[in-house]
Amino acid sequence: MRISVIGCGYLGAVHASAMAELGHDVVGIDVDERKIADLSAARPPFFEPGLPEILRSATDSGRLRFSTDIADAADADVHFIAVGTPQAHGRDAADLTFVDAAFEALIPHLREGSLVVGKSTVPVGTAARLADRLAEAAPHASLAWNPEFLREGYAVKDTIEPDRLVYGVADERAAFVLDDVYRTAITAGTPRVVTDYATSELVKVAANAFLATKISFINAMAEIAEVTGADVTQLADALGHDARIGRRFLNAGVGFGGGCLPKDIRAFTARAEELGLAESVAFLREVDAINLRRRQRVVDLAHELLGGTVNRRRIAVLGVTFKPESDDVRDSPALDVAVQLKGLGAHVVATDPEGIENARLRHPQLDYVDDTTEALRGAELVVLVTEWREYRNLDPAATAALVDAPVLIDGRNVLDAAAWRAAGWRYHGLGRP
Numbered sequence: 521m522r523i524s525v526i527g528c529g530y531l532g533a534v535h536a537s538a539m540a541e542l543g544h545d546v547v548g549i550d551v552d553e554r555k556i557a558d559l560s561a562a563r564p565p566f567f568e569p570g571l572p573e574i575l576r577s578a579t580d581s582g583r584l585r586f587s588t589d590i591a592d593a594a595d596a597d598v599h600f601i602a603v604g605t606p607q608a609h610g611r612d613a614a615d616l617t618f619v620d621a622a623f624e625a626l627i628p629h630l631r632e633g634s635l636v637v638g639k640s641t642v643p644v645g646t647a648a649r650l651a652d653r654l655a656e657a658a659p660h661a662s663l664a665w666n667p668e669f670l671r672e673g674y675a676v677k678d679t680i681e682p683d684r685l686v687y688g689v690a691d692e693r694a695a696f697v698l699d700d701v702y703r704t705a706i707t708a709g710t711p712r713v714v715t716d717y718a719t720s721e722l723v724k725v726a727a728n729a730f731l732a733t734k735i736s737f738i739n740a741m742a743e744i745a746e747v748t749g750a751d752v753t754q755l756a757d758a759l760g761h762d763a764r765i766g767r768r769f770l771n772a773g774v775g776f777g778g779g780c781l782p783k784d785i786r787a788f789t790a791r792a793e794e795l796g797l798a799e800s801v802a803f804l805r806e807v808d809a810i811n812l813r814r815r816q817r818v819v820d821l822a823h824e825l826l827g828g829t830v831n832r833r834r835i836a837v838l839g840v841t842f843k844p845e846s847d848d849v850r851d852s853p854a855l856d857v858a859v860q861l862k863g864l865g866a867h868v869v870a871t872d873p874e875g876i877e878n879a880r881l882r883h884p885q886l887d888y889v890d891d892t893t894e895a896l897r898g899a900e901l902v903v904l905v906t907e908w909r910e911y912r913n914l915d916p917a918a919t920a921a922l923v924d925a926p927v928l929i930d931g932r933n934v935l936d937a938a939a940w941r942a943a944g945w946r947y948h949g950l951g952r953p
């Protein structure tokens with residue numbers, strides 16, 4: 521099929537490449553000239569495992585090309601909208617400016633039978649509004665909503681082998697067209713839910729709200745564990761043996777961040793408030809508050825462990841991205857902790873395998889080093905806040921030899937506390953004795 525993907529960020533660049541990998545003829549469109557130049561040269565503009573390979577093979581085969589000119593989307597039968605929906609400045613609501621602009625720019629290029637497919641995460645009601653606009657401006661085209669559930673770090677696999685497909689459609693034909701797009705996954709047995717616009721939009725925000733709630737639930741238990749001497753990691757293991765609960769997404773620590781979970785729960789709350797349903801999702805405010813308290817907890821612990829002040833103390837911060845296997849620093853708990861410590865006068869030396877460039881753009885005031893050894897050397901406190909494999913694999917004795925004082929906050933509860941203590945470290949997990 522001929523496909524256009526409008527918006528080539530973390531979602532769209534992977535979607536465009538994966539669709540081409542599946543055999544479709546794809547054009548990726550973005551307003552960012554640098555991004556398009558990079559993608560056209562098969563250089564991924566961000567770190568995502570597996571993307572370099574499929575981007576290269578698809579561009580080499582001629583099935584994938586990129587452009588800044590939306591007119592180049594005109595030949596496509598299916599147009600995916602994958603532009604950003606960030607948190608609006610100074611408000612909780614989603615900023616739909618990019619979705620609206622992309623949609624309007626596309627309208628003149630729609631032909632008889634064109635299908636516009638929304639992929640961006642939007643507040644419930646957006647698709648119906650856009651469908652009304654389409655009926656007025658391009659009645660020969662139609663709209664579907666097809667939310668995306670990929671995780672950064674696994675984006676290529678999640679796109680090619682999704683765990684489910686959700687189609688929000690107004691007519692059967694749109695579902696048939698989407699079946700053609702996703703033929704490979706459907707043939708492999710991927711479950712598909714065909715529904716209305718509102719349900720499809722809600723599935724997406726409900727999924728992220730549920731994941732965020734699960735993380736904040738275990739972090740609330742960590743708060744209780746901290747006061748009672750219990751161990752939240754053992755608690756999570758025990759809870760997880762109950763198949764109804766499950767162990768995944770019960771890792772207590774510095775909490776969730778990224779370009780999606782935090783802004784999606786806030787946008788959901790704002791939308792519910794607009795609909796007069798504030799009470800229905802009032803708990804999401806609590807989920808957000810618990811999450812932000814965990815960052816503060818790490819900063820407070822740093823104070824405590826350094827004898828009451830972080831001022832002028834050298835702190836090694838391991839990790840700046842919101843999670844491993846990504847270079848994304850949007851709303852990163854790790855970076856937030858580093859910035860707060862710096863604001864309190866600490867000499868923060870931050871390191872990360874992939875995120876330094878993005879972190880430096882946002883927070884140039886921090887000292888960044890590429891090399892973990894260099895970050896650790898002379899540290900009076902080590903704070904592990906993103907659980908990259910190389911930090912999980914650090915040797916406690918060798919690390920102790922580098923630092924000035926063997927004091928550690930394991931902000932992701934990933935290190936073997938007993939082994940670190942045996943090597944002479946004052947080890948502090950979150951929610952662990």
Ligand SMILES: NC(=O)C1=CN([C@@H]2O[C@H](COP(=O)(O)OP(=O)(O)OC[C@H]3O[C@@H](n4cnc5c(N)ncnc54)[C@H](O)[C@@H]3O)[C@@H](O)[C@H]2O)C=CC1
Pocket residue numbers: 526527528529530531532549550551552555602603604605618621622625639640641642668669670671672779780
């Ligand atoms: N990043 C992720 O893992 C996932 C993101 N999503 C959703 O996908 C959407 C996109 O997210 P990301 O890719 O992370 O954002 P992003 O910020 O990385 O990418 C958005 C892209 O859209 C481009 N853009 C903005 N206006 C445009 C226009 N008028 N025409 C063409 N391009 C335009 C921007 O230049 C940028 O490259 C959001 O709604 C997000 O919530 C959904 C699932 C996963």
Ligand SMILES: O=C(O)[C@H]1O[C@H](OP(=O)(O)OP(=O)(O)OC[C@H]2O[C@@H](n3ccc(=O)[nH]c3=O)[C@H](O)[C@@H]2O)[C@H](O)[C@@H](O)[C@@H]1O
Pocket residue numbers: 641668669670671672673728731735768769770771772773774775776777778779780781842843
């Ligand atoms: O809408 C989106 O953009 C995506 O948001 C999340 O994906 P992602 O943001 O890539 O990352 P996750 O793996 O969900 O992790 C989010 C945050 O939660 C944290 N986390 C995760 C799991 C856990 O047990 N504890 C925990 O603190 C991670 O460190 C990270 O900061 C969802 O998992 C995807 O399904 C969704 O498509």
